[in-house]
Amino acid sequence: MRIDKYLKISRIIKRRTVANEACNAERVSINGKIAKAGTEVKIGDIIEIKFGNNFLKVEVLSLKESTKKEDAASMYKTL
DSSP states (O other): OBHHHHHHHTTSSSOHHHHHHHHHTTOEEETTEEOOTTOBOOTTOEEEEEETTEEEEEEEOOOOSOOOGGGGGGGEEEO
16 A cells, blocks of 8 residues: 555545655655655554654554544554
8 A cells, every 4th residue: 555545544644645745755754764655555564754843653553445533543553
């Protein structure tokens, strides 16, 4: 699954266009490497996102094509 789509479905970032822009601005990395919007995500990957001065680090637990709002948080674990 593409990183921009994963960030949207897991509701880490609300909209896919915003996720795409974050990737293009080099604010998203997977396993320590800068990720483009089309970079594939696998279970077990560590995603780091820079939100201004804040950092978010999560581990991918599952990949789903769609999910309910209540179940979205089960797709990742905050580190």
